[in-house]
Amino acid sequence: xxxxxxxxxxxxxxxxxxxxxxxxxxxxxxxxxxxxxxxxxxxxxxxxxxxxxxxxxxxxxxxxxxxxxxxxxxxxxxxxxxxxxxxxxxxxxxxxxxxxxxxxxxxxxxxxxxxxxxxxxxxxxxxxxxxxxxxxxxxxxxxxxxxxxxxxxxxxxxxxxxxxxxxxxxxxxxxxxxxxxxxxxxxxxxxxxxxxxxxxxxxxxxxxxxxxxxxxxxxxxxxxxxxxxxxxxxxxxxxxxxxxxxxxxxxxxxxxxxxxxxxxxxxxxxxxxxxxxxxxxxxxxxxxxxxxxxxxxxxxxxxxxxxxxxxxxxxxxxxxxxxxxxxxxxxxxxxxxxx
Amino acid sequence: xxxxxxxxxxxxxxxxxxxxxxxxxxxxxxxxxxxxxxxxxxxxxxxxxxxxxxxxxxxxxxxxxxxxxxxxxxxxxxxxxxxxxxxxxxxxxxxxxxxxxxxxxxxxxxxxxxxxxxxxxxxxxxxxxxxxxxxxxxxxxxxxxxxxxxxxxxxxxxxxxxxxxxxxxxxxxxxxxxxxxxxxxxxxxxxxxxxxxxxxxxxxxxxxxxxxxxxxxxxxxxxxxxxxxxxxxxxxxxxxxxxxxxxxxxxxxxxxxxxxxxxxxxxxxxxxxxxxxxxxxxxxxxxxxxxxxxxxxxxxxxxxxxxxxxxxxxxxxxxxxxxxxxxxxxxxxxxxxxx
DNA sequence: CACTGACTTTAGAGCGCTCTAATCATTCGC
DNA sequence: GCGAATGATTAGAGCGCTCTAAAGTCAGTG
Numbered sequence: 095x096x097x098x099x100x101x102x103x104x105x106x107x108x109x110x111x112x113x114x115x116x117x118x119x120x121x122x123x124x125x126x127x128x129x130x131x132x133x134x135x136x137x138x139x140x141x142x143x144x145x146x147x148x149x150x151x152x153x154x155x156x157x158x159x160x161x162x163x164x165x166x167x168x169x170x171x172x173x174x175x176x177x178x179x180x181x182x183x184x185x186x187x188x189x190x191x192x193x194x195x196x197x198x199x200x201x202x203x204x205x206x207x208x209x210x211x212x213x214x215x216x217x218x219x220x221x222x223x224x225x226x227x228x229x230x231x232x233x234x235x236x237x238x239x240x241x242x243x244x245x246x247x248x249x250x251x252x253x254x255x256x257x258x259x260x261x262x263x264x265x266x267x268x269x270x271x272x273x274x275x276x277x278x279x280x281x282x283x284x285x286x287x288x289x290x291x292x293x294x295x296x297x298x299x300x301x302x303x304x305x306x307x308x309x310x311x312x313x314x315x316x317x318x319x320x321x322x323x324x325x326x327x328x329x330x331x332x333x334x335x336x337x338x339x340x341x342x343x344x345x346x347x348x349x350x351x352x353x354x355x356x357x358x359x360x361x362x363x364x365x366x367x368x369x370x371x372x373x374x375x376x377x378x379x380x381x382x383x384x385x386x387x388x389x390x391x392x393x394x395x396x397x398x399x400x401x402x403x404x405x406x407x408x409x410x411x412x413x414x415x416x417x418x419x420x421x422x423x424x425x426x427x428x429x430x431x432x433x
Numbered sequence: 434x435x436x437x438x439x440x441x442x443x444x445x446x447x448x449x450x451x452x453x454x455x456x457x458x459x460x461x462x463x464x465x466x467x468x469x470x471x472x473x474x475x476x477x478x479x480x481x482x483x484x485x486x487x488x489x490x491x492x493x494x495x496x497x498x499x500x501x502x503x504x505x506x507x508x509x510x511x512x513x514x515x516x517x518x519x520x521x522x523x524x525x526x527x528x529x530x531x532x533x534x535x536x537x538x539x540x541x542x543x544x545x546x547x548x549x550x551x552x553x554x555x556x557x558x559x560x561x562x563x564x565x566x567x568x569x570x571x572x573x574x575x576x577x578x579x580x581x582x583x584x585x586x587x588x589x590x591x592x593x594x595x596x597x598x599x600x601x602x603x604x605x606x607x608x609x610x611x612x613x614x615x616x617x618x619x620x621x622x623x624x625x626x627x628x629x630x631x632x633x634x635x636x637x638x639x640x641x642x643x644x645x646x647x648x649x650x651x652x653x654x655x656x657x658x659x660x661x662x663x664x665x666x667x668x669x670x671x672x673x674x675x676x677x678x679x680x681x682x683x684x685x686x687x688x689x690x691x692x693x694x695x696x697x698x699x700x701x702x703x704x705x706x707x708x709x710x711x712x713x714x715x716x717x718x719x720x721x722x723x724x725x726x727x728x729x730x731x732x733x734x735x736x737x738x739x740x741x742x743x744x745x746x747x748x749x750x751x752x753x754x755x756x757x758x759x760x761x762x763x764x765x766x767x768x769x770x771x772x
Numbered sequence: 773c774a775c776t777g778a779c780t781t782t783a784g785a786g787c788g789c790t791c792t793a794a795t796c797a798t799t800c801g802c
Numbered sequence: 803g804c805g806a807a808t809g810a811t812t813a814g815a816g817c818g819c820t821c822t823a824a825a826g827t828c829a830g831t832g
Contacts, residue, residue: 106818117782122820132780149578152555153496154818157787162492172520173714178511181538194552197536199520213533216491239488319714353719375512375658376715380692445788456812461790471810493788496817 105148114142125150156218164194165402166214170202170226174317174346176372176391180225180246183395191403193220202290202317204229211237221402224248225395228290242405244398247389248291249415256405257415258398260389265420266298268387269341269369272422274306276430278339278367282311284325284351285343295343295371311337315347322350330358338366339428345370345377345386352384352427367428371420383426390418444487453481464489495557503533504741505553509541509565513656513685515711515730519564519585522734530742532559541629541656543568550576560741563587564734567629581744583737586728587630588754595744596754597737599728604759605637607726608680608708611761613645615769617678617706621650623664623690624682634682634710650676654686661689669697677705678767684709684716684725691723691766706767710759722765729757 107125111118116135123131124139131139142148156162167184169177184195196219200207207229214222215238225246227234234243235252242254249257266283273281281303285296296312303310313329315321322342330336342348348370352362362368370377373388397416426432446464450457455474462470463478470478481487495501506523508516523534535558539546546568553561554577564585566573573582574591581593588596605622612620620642624635635651642649652668654660661681669675681687687709691701701707709716712727736755765771 108818118818119782119784119820120780123781126820130780135780147578149551149555151496151557151818152552153492153501153557154787155820157490157492157496157789158818158820160787160820172511172517173514175512175514181511185538195537198534199524212488213491216488218490218492239486319718349718349720356719379658379688380695381688381721447788457789458791458812458814459810462811465790469810474810490788493817494790496819497788497790499790499817 105146107148107150109146110139110143110148113146114139160218162218162220163192164196164217164219165399166211166217166219166222167195167197168200168207168210168214168222168224168227169197170200170228171317172199174344174372175374175376176344176389177225179374179391180395180398183392183397184223184399185395186392187396187399188403193403200226200228202226202228204233208233208237215239215241220406223398223402225398228292242402244402244405246394246398252413254413256401256413258394258401259415260394260418260420262292262294262420263298263301265371265387265389266295266300266341267302268298268420268422269371270299270302270306270308272385272424273339273341273367273369273428274302274308276339276367276428279308280311280335280337281308281339281341282313282337283341283343284313284315284322284347286317287314292343299341315343315350317344317347319346319350319353322347323354324350326351326354327357330354330360336360336366339369340366341369341371343371345372345374345384348384348386348427349376349382352382362427363429363432367430369428373423378423378425383432385425385428386423388421388423390420393418444485445490446487448485449478449482449487452485453478499557501557501559502531503535503556503558504738505550505556505558505561506534506536507539507546507549507553507561507563507566508536509539509567510656511538513683513711514713514715515683515728516564518713518730519734519737522731522736523562523738524734525731526735526738527742532742539565539567541565541567543572547572547576554578554580559745562737562741564737567631581741583741583744585733585737591752593752595740595752597733597740598755599733599757599759601631601633601759602637602640604710604726604728605634605639605680606641607637607759607761608710609638609641609645609647611724611763612678612680612706612708612767613641613647615678615706615767618647619650619674619676620647620678620680621652621676622680622682623652623654623661623686625656626653631682638680654682654689656683656686658685658689658692661686662693663689665690665693666696669693669699675699675705678708679705680708680710682710684711684713684723687723687725687766688715688721691721701766702768702771706769708767712762717762717764722771724764724767725762727760727762729759732757 107118107121111121121139124136198210207227221242223244231250231252244256247259283299300310313325315325342351348368352368355362355366360366370384370386373386377384377386446457446460450460460478463475537549546566560581562583570589570591583595586598622638639649652664654664687707691707694701694705699705709723709725712725716723716725
């Protein structure tokens with residue numbers, strides 16, 4: 095039962111300086127391990143600091159230095175593990191740079207998202223990485239006030255905002271080509287709300303369908319498992335003719351769709367083939383076996399961190415866009431030879 | 434292509450005060466919407482602020498006020514969606530309190546965890562919520578330096594650190610009782626590394642097994658899907674007699690186990706029944722149908738936030754512990770009547 | 773031995789805000 | 803009409819640190 099003093103933090107640099115018999119400035123240099131401090135003084139200062147139980151107030155240091163060494167990261171939703179992958183990539187990309195990562199969750203609500211971005215900006219983070227920002231470019235630009243930003247999985251026309259994404263248009267086309275190659279002709283697409291800015295997958299789907307002379311079938315959902323399930327249940331209950339293949343906006347939706355199909359006794363892939371997108375961990379599970387289109391989430395995170403660090407490092411120049419190629423991974427849900 | 438000025442932030446309260454013809458202190462009062470400002474001045478100040486594009490520097494305000502209105506949250510792992518549930522609970526619990534939430538990920542590495550906690554403390558967050566801290570109590574106490582903290586899913590003997598958890602011992606017993614009730618006698622438990630502080634589920638299992646006169650079978654894994662799968666594959670390859678039921682430390686591990694069983698042609702639940710713990714979203718999916726023990730993750734998050742806010746609000750007194758009762762949810766993986 | 777020049781150390785002025793105590797304006801009671 | 807009471811506003815001293823410029827140290831040099 096250690097008696098942690100309630101008198102809390104009170105030890106300042108000044109105290110350490112007094113204890114060590116040096117100036118506050120010298121303590122500051124030691125704390126930032128500046129090379130221009132003599133070994134003797136350095137140890138003296140460190141010893142005094144340890145003796146007093148000193149811990150620097152980063153708030154004050156940030157205020158004085160105008161560098162926060164913190165990156166703000168905005169995620170759409172923690173329930174979709176693709177963001178956990180992106181997070182891993184970001185921490186890999188920032189490792190060793192001395193930067194700290196702060197996470198906020200936007201929940202696809204432009205109000206919440208902007209509030210989070212403003213918080214980051216008010217805290218003077220060095221940069222903001224947005225993975226799943228659904229609001230408008232104008233509002234984002236206003237909220238950023240010049241803070242460097244990188245958007246993942248989306249292209250934004252804002253000066254100074256870089257983009258790192260996977261080719262969503264190509265992903266949509268890839269799904270259609272794959273299913274068409276398996277002999278499917280009635281291929282539906284379950285995408286997301288009309289107002290959301292993530293339309294490229296749908297466009298890729300539509301373009302590919304048209305090119306193949308097939309008639310598109312679109313249904314909207316909300317990017318969640320529950321949403322995908324609900325929309326499919328409703329469709330099945332409607333008695334409309336069921337497509338032979340479905341391409342879902344993301345894996346979560348695809349899994350929801352598979353659940354609904356299963357509960358109606360429809361077999362995947364024999365009655366209906368399903369293709370998702372994102373290639374999240376659970377899609378790869380043999381218990382699910384969902385064919386998916388890998389978006390290189392981890393790499394996107396790494397790349398975003400890298401681009402961000404370069405920006406912070408002072409690289410000027412116009413906004414850059416880095417686009418990766420998606421990769422189709424065929425699994426049981428679209429494999430005609432599947433048991 | 435909006436030209437966001439690169440001269441960035443420069444507008445300070447001083448500027449707004451000058452523009453509005455009032456003192457800096459008045460601007461400060463308006464920004465914190467103090468009631469003791471006349472309506473006339475208030476609008477004048479707000480207009481000037483808007484005209485200049487002023488945004489308060491929260492860093493400075495925090496430094497001066499000694500209140501950061503920020504809670505630091507440490508998660509074990511973003512890939513386990515139980516933490517997304519806890520996060521939801523925390524944001525629900527802090528909603529409307531004007532507090533901001535900052536997330537860090539510890540990855541079950543005491544070094545990383547302590548670093549994150551120190552960061553929070555150096556930033557002078559008002560409190561820290563730890564969901565999945567695996568290090569020692571002493572080191573945590575030292576890193577906290579008196580900052581209020583709440584630990585989720587674990588009881589820690591540190592003065593001033595509250596605990597909010599689900600009864601893990603009971604969870605272990607619940608699993609055994611359920612499986613025993615189904616007629617199982619050879620019930621194995623796949624738990625986590627010996628050094629991790631989460632031992633109560635195992636102890637509950639051991640206690641219940643002993644009470645029923647059954648012989649325990651323990652295997653260690655690492656709380657991940659991959660880990661559960663690997664451990665099961667290895668076990669199956671060893672040729673040892675397979676238990677008729679397995680209770681896994683968490684759902685992720687349980688899913689990994691189910692994957693391994695499936696790949697060896699063993700049917701769940703007919704050949705082996707499987708029970709997980711946490712009741713994460715995917716366990717409830719009909720495609721998985723994993724029997725699990727609900728830990729009320731969301732409620733735990735809410736409760737933790739609530740306890741934290743009370744502490745910050747000045748409630749003194751000894752550390753409290755709030756313990757919830759786990760609930761068994763039977764699904765296909767342990768249902769003998771399952772198809 | 774005065775004089776560089778390389779290396780250390782420090783004084784002191786901020787960073788942008790909050791907070792206390794004091795000042796200035798009004799209104800009210802008698 | 804005057805002091806008290808109430809309310810609105812402000813001066814000014816920090817918060818704990820960083821940073822610039824200046825000042826000390828102490829060899830080595832001619």
